[in-house]
Amino acid sequence: MTYTARDGASNTVLRGCDFDIAPGEFVSIVGQSGGGKTTLLKIISGLLENTEGEVLVRGRGVKEALRDIAMVFQSPTLLPWRNNLANVLLPMEFRRRSTAEARAHALELLELVGLGDKAKNYSYELSGGMQQRVSICRALVSHPEILLMDEPFGALDAxxxxxxxxxxxxxxxxxxRSVLFVTHSIPEAVWLAxxxxxxxxxxxxxxxxxxxxxPxxxxxxxxxxxxxxxxxxxxEGLLGVEAGIS
Ligand SMILES: Nc1ncnc2c1ncn2[C@@H]1O[C@H](COP(=O)(O)OP(=O)(O)O)[C@@H](O)[C@H]1O
Ligand SMILES: [Mg+2]
Known part of the structure; x- marks a missing residue:
C-alpha cells in the first residue's frame, strides 16, 4: 500500500503482508504505532483500496465480499439519539433488512454481551466498556463471517x-467468526489468539x-x-520491546 500526498510525495506503508486466515480462526496483529495495522484492516474491510496485491475472501475480492465483513473501531461511535437496540440495528437498516427477525437477533446479541436489560437505554447511560459491547453487537448483527477489530479496548481501563x-x-x-484483532498490548494479543x-x-x-x-x-x-x-x-523480542514493559 502506497499513499500519495497531494504534492505527489509517496509513502509506502505496507509491503509483504502475505497471510491466510482460516474460517473461525482468531488472529491477533501487533506492531509499532504507525506500522500500517489500521491501513491493513481498512484494506481488508474495503474502506481503502490497496495499490498492489490482492485480498481474497473465499476466493472473491473484498468488494464482492463486503457483506461478510464487519469492523469494530477503538471508539464505539454510537449515535446518541438512538437507543442501544436501534444502534445495533443500524447496519440492517442500511441494508433495508431491519425485520422482526433482525430485531430478535439484535436482542439476542445484547443478551449475549450481558446487556439484555439495556436495549432501551441510550449510550450516555452506559460505561465505556458497555458502549464497546454495543458496538460489537452492531458489528455482529449482519452475521459477518469476518470481524475486524482495531484496538477495540484501547480506550478502556485495565x-x-x-x-x-x-x-x-x-x-x-x-x-x-474469523477475527482479525489489532492491539498494542502483547499479552492481550497472545491471550486471545x-x-x-x-x-x-x-x-x-x-x-x-x-x-x-x-488450551x-x-x-x-x-x-x-x-x-x-x-x-x-x-x-516482545521481535518488536524490540524491553522485557516487562508492554
Ligand atoms: N490516509 C492516509 N494518507 C496518508 N498517509 C496515511 C494515511 N493513513 C495512514 N497513513 C500513514 O501510514 C502509516 C501507517 O498508519 P496506520 O495504518 O494508521 O498505522 P498503525 O495503525 O499501525 O498505527 C503512517 O505513517 C501514517 O502516517
Ligand atoms: Mg492504528
Missing part, C-alpha cells in the same frame, strides 16, 4: 479491558506468524503459565 477480553473470548466461542502476526514497520510487513497453542477456554490463570510468558517474551 480492569474493564480484562473483562472485555473474557467477553470477547466467550462471544467468539459462541459465534465462531490462535495466531499472532507481528508487523514490522517502515514499510509494514509480517515479520512473524506465531501459533498460540494454549481453551483460557482463564485468568492462563496468563501465569510458562508457555504464555514465553510467547509474550518472544513477541
Amino acid at each position: 480492569m474493564t479491558r480484562d473483562q472485555m477480553n473474557f467477553e470477547l473470548q466467550r462471544i467468539w466461542q459462541e459465534t465462531r 490462535d495466531r499472532v502476526l507481528v508487523v514490522g514497520d517502515r514499510p509494514g510487513r509480517i515479520i512473524a506468524d506465531i501459533a498460540v497453542d494454549l 481453551r477456554p483460557r482463564s485468568k490463570d492462563s496468563r501465569y503459565a510458562d508457555e504464555f510468558a514465553d510467547l509474550v517474551a518472544r513477541v
Whole structure:
C-alpha cells in the first residue's frame, strides 16, 4: 500500500503482508504505532483500496465480499439519539433488512454481551466498556463471517479491558467468526489468539506468524503459565520491546 500526498510525495506503508486466515480462526496483529495495522484492516474491510496485491475472501475480492465483513473501531461511535437496540440495528437498516427477525437477533446479541436489560437505554447511560459491547453487537448483527477489530479496548481501563477480553473470548466461542484483532498490548494479543502476526514497520510487513497453542477456554490463570510468558517474551523480542514493559 502506497499513499500519495497531494504534492505527489509517496509513502509506502505496507509491503509483504502475505497471510491466510482460516474460517473461525482468531488472529491477533501487533506492531509499532504507525506500522500500517489500521491501513491493513481498512484494506481488508474495503474502506481503502490497496495499490498492489490482492485480498481474497473465499476466493472473491473484498468488494464482492463486503457483506461478510464487519469492523469494530477503538471508539464505539454510537449515535446518541438512538437507543442501544436501534444502534445495533443500524447496519440492517442500511441494508433495508431491519425485520422482526433482525430485531430478535439484535436482542439476542445484547443478551449475549450481558446487556439484555439495556436495549432501551441510550449510550450516555452506559460505561465505556458497555458502549464497546454495543458496538460489537452492531458489528455482529449482519452475521459477518469476518470481524475486524482495531484496538477495540484501547480506550478502556485495565480492569474493564480484562473483562472485555473474557467477553470477547466467550462471544467468539459462541459465534465462531474469523477475527482479525489489532492491539498494542502483547499479552492481550497472545491471550486471545490462535495466531499472532507481528508487523514490522517502515514499510509494514509480517515479520512473524506465531501459533498460540494454549488450551481453551483460557482463564485468568492462563496468563501465569510458562508457555504464555514465553510467547509474550518472544513477541516482545521481535518488536524490540524491553522485557516487562508492554
Ligand atoms: N490516509 C492516509 N494518507 C496518508 N498517509 C496515511 C494515511 N493513513 C495512514 N497513513 C500513514 O501510514 C502509516 C501507517 O498508519 P496506520 O495504518 O494508521 O498505522 P498503525 O495503525 O499501525 O498505527 C503512517 O505513517 C501514517 O502516517
Ligand atoms: Mg492504528
